[in-house]
Amino acid sequence: MKKPAKVLLTLVVSGVCLALIVTVATRLTLGAASVSAGADAQSTFNSKCAKCHGKDGRSKTFRGKRAHARDLTDGSWQNDVTDERLFNSISNGRGKMPSFKKSLSESQIDELVGYVRRLRR
Ligand code: HEC
Secondary structure: OOHHHHHHHHHHHHHHHHHHHHHHHHHHHHHHHHHHHHHHHHHHHHHHHHHHHOOOOOOOOHHHHHHOOOOOOOHHHHHHOOHHHHHHHHHHOEOOEOOOOOOOOHHHHHHHHHHHHHHOO
16 A cells, blocks of 8 residues: 555544544433433532422421422422423522522523422422
8 A cells, every 4th residue: 555545544544433432422421411410400409499498398497487488399389380480480589589590501490390390299
């Protein structure tokens, strides 16, 4: 084989290998991300929301009682509210509840809506 052809072949082969590695690596990280979404919502809830709503969502904390935070586990209330309303209340705040649109991304708020739904008892 002539030298330029050899160089070209090496370049093509290493390019294909690199593309393969990148594809496999992104698949792996994306897979891990979707698995941990639920766990992320839980840690966001525990760090940002539990001081009023409690880790169990019942809002029996000192601050929760003082602010009249709602019991998020209440099934009949859950029946009455849409996901849009939950999303809006978390982003813009409601009554004494602060707004979170500056400190949380839309996808984090989306995950929290799902998390609040799972608190239902
Ligand atoms: C400072 C205390 C406080 C914190 C922190 C707080 N909340 Fe609230 N939350 C409240 C209060 C008070 C209400 C009742 C508001 C009302 O209906 O007047 C409420 C209501 C809600 C509701 C019901 C809203 C509706 O539309 O009826 C949801 C859902 C909710 N909170 C979720 C969250 C989530 C998720 C977080 C964390 C990102 C959070 N809260 C953090 C005090 C708090």
